[in-house]
Amino acid sequence: MTLLEQMPDLLTLLVWGLAASMVMVAIQSGSQHAGLSRLSLPFLFGTYFTANRSRAHIIGFITYLIGGWTFTFIYAGIFVRVGTNWWIGAIVGFIHGLFLLLFMLPAMPHVHPRMASEYDGPTDTRRIEPPGFLGLNYGYRTPLTTLASQIAYGIVLGGFLPS
Amino acid sequence: MSTREASASAGKARDTWPAIGDYGLIGDSRTAALVGLDGGIDWLCLPNFSGPAFFARLLDRQRGGYFQVRPAHPSQRRADQTYVADSNVLETRFRSGTGVALRLTDAMTIPPSAAAEQLRPQRELLRKVEALEDTEIEIIFEPRPDYARARTALRRYGKLGWTCSYRDHFLLLHTDLPVELTEDRQSVRAIVRLQRGERRFLSLSYVRRDIGIILPLGNSAEQRLIETRDWWRDWSSHCRYQGPYREAVLRSALTLKLLTFCLSGAVVAAPTTSLPEAVGSSRNWDYRYCWLRDASLTLDAFVDLGYHSEADEFIGWLLYTTALSRPKLQVLYDVYGESRIPEHSLESLQGYRDSRPVRIGNAAWRQTQLDVYGMVVMAAADYVRAGGRISRDGRKMLLGFGKLVCQLWRDPDHGLWEARGRKRHHTHSKVTCWAALNSLLALAEERHLQVPEDGFRGELSAIRDAIEAKGFDRELNSYTDTFDSNEPDASLLLMPRFGYLPPDDPRMLGTIRYILDKLSSGPLLYRYPPGSDELAGKEAPFGICSFWAVEALARAGRVEEATERFEQLLEHANHLGLYSEEISADTGEAIGNFPQAFTHVGLINAALSLAAASEHGGSKPT
Missing domain, CATH: 1.50.10.10 (Glycosyltransferase)
Known part of the structure; x- marks a missing residue:
């Protein structure tokens, strides 16, 4: 059987992908509103496409959801190879979170069209505060809240996707 | 160079209390700041009027925190203030023996309604410094969050400026003036010589529970001052x-x-x-x-x-x-x-x-x-x-x-x-x-x-x-x-x-x-x-x-x-x-x-x- 054939059906992946993404967003938004971190990934994704703050939040949330679904397929593929379990999901989520913190966030000033860089200063279009190493610019708890949300995402998928 | 000199000069200023009426008011109908005749912002609460003060020298000359721009030489510190006509944009003019040496324009910027397509911080306090004569100026930025109850170190963000984070509050000073951090990391200061005709900006942006937005200086900052002035003039009309x-x-x-x-x-x-x-x-x-x-x-x-x-x-x-x-x-x-x-x-x-x-x-x-x-x-x-x-x-x-x-x-x-x-x-x-x-x-x-x-x-x-x-x-x-x-x-x-x-x-x-x-x-x-x-x-x-x-x-x-x-x-x-x-x-x-x-x-x-x-x-x- 191919990897694709061993994965759960599409509807199952979409349902649990949505559930996992919602849990992840809830933890991130909760952290933001509780003052634990100023990071808002939907805002960062949305401002790729528009400088209008209201539209950016909506577009960002949709983009984030699509991203969440996309990663559901990747997680499901990994689970086919190494087994499906909540703690395996947690480990995959942790690695995913580390990747986000160590590579994606620090690289953002180089790829985000509206993000300012500490090397160049702000411009008329590049105004967003960069995340810095591990996203620490957005608060010293940012790595913890980001890892927690990614681990939760992995736990939902690992715990509920059928083997 | 000048950080130590600036500190000494600031120390003298700390001993005297200005009269309550010696202040001008700026604001954006969300919060307000008091600007002294000495070019010091001695009161600013964020994010709104009843939020915690970041500058409170009005209530404590030693510990309160402030944000000052003024001529370094005492002979140029005689000042007067006016509002730019029919607005809440404030001008402080410092005079030397021969006329106005330095003009300081202060406003809390208000974007025009069509500016939704531009990212803005929740609040911005913008200061423009214009030298009308060759002038040495002194800059002191000493935020003291939460009514000076919190001690937070300032941190440099490369060319983006200097940040002061307190809990979920984020304050950033972006300026084209070469300010430096003091040894205790509690303030940034400088004494800088400006040539006649030179124009510089200091933009203080603030967000709470959100990612910071840093606004550019130069003509863009000038435009924000004009938009703010026009917003108030339109309201006055x-x-x-x-x-x-x-x-x-x-x-x-x-x-x-x-x-x-x-x-x-x-x-x-x-x-x-x-x-x-x-x-x-x-x-x-x-x-x-x-x-x-x-x-x-x-x-x-x-x-x-x-x-x-x-x-x-x-x-x-x-x-x-x-x-x-x-x-x-x-x-x-x-x-x-x-x-x-x-x-x-x-x-x-x-x-x-x-x-x-x-x-x-x-x-x-x-x-x-x-x-x-x-x-x-x-x-x-x-x-x-x-x-x-x-x-x-x-x-x-x-x-x-x-x-x-x-x-x-x-x-x-x-x-x-x-x-x-x-x-x-x-x-x-x-x-x-x-x-x-x-x-x-x-x-x-x-x-x-x-x-x-x-x-x-x-x-x-x-x-x-x-x-x-x-x-x-x-x-x-x-x-x-x-x-x-x-x-x-x-x-x-x-x-x-x-x-x-x-x-x-x-x-x-x-x-x-x-x-x-x-x-x-x-x-x-x-x-x-x-x-x-x-x-x-x-x-x-x-x-x-x-x-x-x-x-x-x-x-x-x-x-x-x-x-x-x-x-x-x-x-x-x-x-x-x-x-x-x-x-x-x-x-x-x-x-x-x-x-x-x-x-x-x-x-x-x-x-x-x-x-x-x-x-x-x-x-x-x-």
Whole structure:
């Protein structure tokens, strides 16, 4: 059987992908509103496409959801190879979170069209505060809240996707 | 180089207290900052008027925190301030022996409505420095979050500037001036030489619970200043008042607009806390909240000047804020309508000239002040008569206030001056209860509202009987502060405004005479006899009461006397036309929280009354 054939059906992946993404967003938004971190990934994704703050939040949330679904397929593929379990999901989520913190966030000033860089200063279009190493610019708890949300995402998928 | 020199120079400046009136006000109708004649921003709360202070040198010269730009050489520090015409953009000009050496322009920027396509921080305080002569300037940025209770190290963000993070608050200074961090990492400083014609910017941006937005400098910053100036000018251009003293009236209106929290429509009494009513005493209160009484008079002033959208917003805020407690009203609320405002003393701040304690929050929220109902009902009635529409919910609210007044008016209360002792039967409170029912009956006659007319008329008559029997002293021929007392109360000057009796009624003329005799100090007026309350220290004459005297005289047809008092009062404004809560009888200096919305409301209403009286040779209709 191919990897694709061993994965759960599409509807199952979409349902649990949505559930996992919602849990992840809830933890991130909760952290933001509780003052634990100023990071808002939907805002960062949305401002790729528009400088209008209201539209950016909506577009960002949709983009984030699509991203969440996309990663559901990747997680499901990994689970086919190494087994499906909540703690395996947690480990995959942790690695995913580390990747986000160590590579994606620090690289953002180089790829985000509206993000300012500490090397160049702000411009008329590049105004967003960069995340810095591990996203620490957005608060010293940012790595913890980001890892927690990614681990939760992995736990939902690992715990509920059928083997 | 210059960090050590700047520190030494700053140390000297820390020893002297500027006068309360030596400040200019900037703001964006969300929060406000006080800018001293020395180029120092000594007061800034974020993210809104009642948020924690990041700069509080106003209340503690040593620890409070500030943000200063001024000439490095003392010979160039003689300064004056003006507002850029019809706006709240402030210019501080430092003079050398040969003319203006340095011009500092300060504003809290307001984006035009079309700017939604540009990312902006929640707040931006923008400073432009222009050298008109070769000048060495000194820059000190020393934020002290949470009223100097939090110690946070400043951090460099490369070319983006210097950040100060405190919990979920994020403050960033972006500048094209080469500032450097001090050894203790608590401030950034520099002394920089500017060539004649050189222009530099300092942009202080702030967000809470969000990712920071850093705005560019240069022409982009210049554009933001122009947009802000134009926003205020556009607002000013809608003022329909063209009568005498227009400049003072417009400055007062601009100040009121600045103190109106645009996200809700609430008007704060003042942007400061604990500037003392008597220097060195404990008469220090937090005024960064919305008193319904003040806001109602403010609404009247806005309506009379032609600013109907501000009145709409205030009525909307009132409906929202009082929804949970209705029909009971509190004396004050915060700008978002929060009803619990616990009072604390801050040990972290020394207090203005050692006036302790510094308080945040205000315990008056627990008091009973019956005049609130009358003031709110009268404001709503004026709003309806000016063409405003009140929803079904609003009509229900007004009817509820009327019924409650019928139940409560016989009770004693703390009165409008918020005495912290026992409750009394304040004549002013009874008069406003009468005015509440009178306004509701008038609205019913005009078919705006349905009320139980017989019941209201019966209570109306009973209140008047009580006031006339116990609140009027025949020997003095004057109404008195409380029932069966013989003391004057300046708030009784408002009786004609409330429609309780004609301004030229012999009883009113007697009351005016008695109040002016007992409470005047030149053109200034105490709110009650000084020393008659239970607090230590002697308070100064009250700003709005002084203007109430003008209004009462103008309404009574004594226009010449009223005009003379008014013009003398105008001389007690600070260099920018701003007034505090009180004015010293000895020195004429501003005393108490500054600037005070209530005083500016008094100025507007007095000027309008004077204009009406001068025009028609009589009083302004109530």
